[in-house]
Amino acid sequence: MKEDNFLLGQIEDKITQCENKYIVTHTGFLDSHQQSLARVYCRKSHIPVFDEEPAHENFPPTRSIFYGGYEDAERVVLISLPDYAALEDYDPLTVIRAVKADGSRELTHRDYLGSLVGLGIKRELLGDILVREDGADIIALADIAEFILMNYYKAGRTNLSLSQHPISELIVPQQKRTTITDTVASLRLDSVVASAFGLSRGKAAEAIGRGIVFVNHVEVTKPDFQVSEGDKLTLRGKGKACLLEVGGRSRKDRQYITIEKY
Numbered sequence: 001m002k003e004d005n006f007l008l009g010q011i012e013d014k015i016t017q018c019e020n021k022y023i024v025t026h027t028g029f030l031d032s033h034q035q036s037l038a039r040v041y042c043r044k045s046h047i048p049v050f051d052e053e054p055a056h057e058n059f060p061p062t063r064s065i066f067y068g069g070y071e072d073a074e075r076v077v078l079i080s081l082p083d084y085a086a087l088e089d090y091d092p093l094t095v096i097r098a099v100k101a102d103g104s105r106e107l108t109h110r111d112y113l114g115s116l117v118g119l120g121i122k123r124e125l126l127g128d129i130l131v132r133e134d135g136a137d138i139i140a141l142a143d144i145a146e147f148i149l150m151n152y153y154k155a156g157r158t159n160l161s162l163s164q165h166p167i168s169e170l171i172v173p174q175q176k177r178t179t180i181t182d183t184v185a186s187l188r189l190d191s192v193v194a195s196a197f198g199l200s201r202g203k204a205a206e207a208i209g210r211g212i213v214f215v216n217h218v219e220v221t222k223p224d225f226q227v228s229e230g231d232k233l234t235l236r237g238k239g240k241a242c243l244l245e246v247g248g249r250s251r252k253d254r255q256y257i258t259i260e261k262y
Helices: 002-021 032-044 109-117 142-151 189-197 201-209
Strands: 062-067 077-082 093-100 126-131 135-141 158-165 178-184 213-215 232-235 239-249 255-261
Touching: 002 032, 002 062, 002 077, 032 062, 093 142, 109 126, 109 135, 135 142, 142 158, 178 189, 189 201, 189 213, 189 232, 189 239, 189 255, 201 213
Parallel strands: none
Antiparallel strands: 062 077, 093 135, 093 158, 126 135, 178 255, 213 232, 232 239, 239 255
């Protein structure tokens, strides 16, 4: 609770700086729980928040954007901009491209993250790590880029070569997407999560109660929460899904749904 309150104080401070001093500000990277707290805070405080840059003619005096460098990023910063500033001109993120030595073993997300944290880099300075066969694209705050380039040359015992790139050159691996057609008793969150992620309804309800299920990036802890068509669901550790379509009802009075899982 203390950590949550401290985070919300930081977020309030960053947004207030943008409003009062008319400057660009941003937080460190937020995980799914922290992002949920930030979204709820902004909603209650009536702060304009976007998931992507709005058209320039729609800029409010100040705006805040949840931004991780690409669509569906898991870790994001909350960047606040006055109306004179465009995100593309004040982008706080950069890409560190790590390429592993030829013939070396396959590296995992854990290998990259563990070796970076081992350098003393705080997790809040690092965004998503997108792993490929030949290496990984590491999203980071631009402020830490020089330190990484100068000090990061191995993940475990595997040698790496590094280069820095703008976020526009980020390589995003293609996600495998699966379409699921099913029927559920109702559009309760536990029913839809069970269908999307192949769980029993009891296991889905348990996950919801543990606070690891998010609807449109906001943590939901009530199994009977009603899901709507178009809602995005996240089950931490299992992936993401979108309720694409809610159809009619079956002869047994169950609800037809179509889900895209990725």
